Amino acid sequence: MRITFCTDLEKSVLVNNFEKRGWIHVNPEEEWNFYWAGMQTCRNLFGLESGYRMNDNQIINHFPNHHELTRKDLLVKNIKRYRKELERDGNPLAARAPNGKYLYLNFVPVTFVLPADYNMFVEEYRKNPQSTWIMKPCGKSQGAGIFLINKLSKLKRWSRESKTPFNPNLVKETYVISRYIDNPLLIGGKKFDLRLYVLVTSFRPLKAYLFKLGFCRFCTVKYDASMQELDNIFVHLTNVSVQRHGGDYNSMHGGKLSVDNLRLYLEGTRGKTVTDNLFKNITWLIVHSLKAVSYIISNDKHCFECYGYDIIIDNNLKPWLIEVNASPSLTSTTVNDRILKYKLIDNIISVVLPPNGIPE
Incomplete structure (x- = not known):
């Protein structure tokens, strides 16, 4: 056949x-x-x-309701619910530190959904008015519509401006607002994030595979947390679709570095123990984000899915889950990129199909 x-x-x-x-x-x-x-x-x-x-x-290649994991607002909602359920059951995984933070499940920045959680956000903001927050529209990707705020007035102005004069009753687009990771690990003075690929063939029982060849995506401009650079997307957003338009974009390496090279760099600068620990914590974060949705996703045996995980590492070598993409880009920006994505697809097919190649 x-x-x-x-x-x-x-x-x-x-x-x-x-x-x-x-x-x-x-x-x-x-x-x-x-x-x-x-x-x-x-x-x-x-x-x-x-x-x-x-x-x-x-x-x-998709589960029917994958958006429970891949929509920014639903991901956060499901992780919060998962932590609460574990806490209710007295599960030690949901233990908290004296300051109220989760000891083991604190891998998502503090996040609220707007407009619904506006008052809760304001309460949190007032505790630490010097902090910077990042706003993202829930239904968009590739860095579209994202901006940073560090003053409540900026959020109020946005809220006013996004109501259209022609239709003041228009339901506003849902946004998530997250505490901005303002101490990112820098390499060569630049901010980057990790793109890892995770293949899920079943949610119940959970069966997931992490592709070994991930990569880091770098900003083209050196990181600068000062106020005047708050609106400079080339400093803050690592999306290739954004950085490509920067004057310093290098099309040879595409601002990318392999995960293996990141590991070597960290072992050389920070030591092997903390580096191993970081990668352990990344695996942990992936597993628990999948467990948080495993009961909600329609587990159809005709489906599999490859998710693109975006993770930021701060300068304490703590990984933070930023978002999960349902359709990670298969566009190749460089030769290495093409080789990596070709291998990714080849690996996925080998896992999801039996040796004779016919789905059953």
């Missing part, structure tokens, strides 16, 4: 992988075995209106 595939994303790293295995490209209307679909396609396919039923030898 020849395997048939269809895809909404005409990315070479996908199509080359499929064709190298001798798979046949078909249209979604035809009989397909393997579908690498965009999120909208999955929404339509799993929607009640479609009534589509998958047969035993079909497999698709």
Whole structure:
């Protein structure tokens, strides 16, 4: 039996992988075995209106309600709920320090959803009025619509300006506002974040695989926490889609550094013990973020998903989960990038399909 595939994303790293295995490209209307679909396609396919039923030898690359993990507001809500449940059950994982912070589950910056949690945010802000916060629209990606604030007046102004004169009753877009990690680990004076890939083949029981080849994404401009640089996205946002437009962008290495090289750098500058500890904590953070949604995600055996984890490391070598992406970019900005993403897809197929290649 020849395997048939269809895809909404005409990315070479996908199509080359499929064709190298001798798979046949078909249209979604035809009989397909393997579908690498965009999120909208999955929404339509799993929607009640479609009534589509998958047969035993079909497999698709998203879980029906993956947004419980990948929407910024839902991720935070689910992690908060998970911690509360563990605490209620007296689970030692939910132990707190004397200052009220979680000892083991404190891996997400303090975050509120606006407009719903506005009053709670103001209360938290007043405890520490010197702090900087980062605002992100819940439904956008690639750094769109993000800005930093360090004064309540700026938030009030935003709130006023985002009500449109033509439609004052318009439901405002939901934003999350998080305490900005203002002591990021810098390399060469620049801020970076980690992009790691996590493949989940089942949520109940939880089965997840961490891809070894992640990378760091660097800002093109040196980090500067001063007030006048608050609006400079090239200083604060690591998204390649943002940094590409900076004057100092280097298209050879694309502002990227492999996780292996990060590890070597940290072992050389901070020592092996703390470096190992950091990577242990990163694994821990991934596992608990998945456990936090494992009961809510529709665990469909026809589904698997590769998530893009964005993690920031502060200068105490503590990792913070910033967000989880449902469709991590498969665009290659450099040669190394193409090799890495090609291997990523190849690995995913090898894990989700049995040796004879036919989903069952």
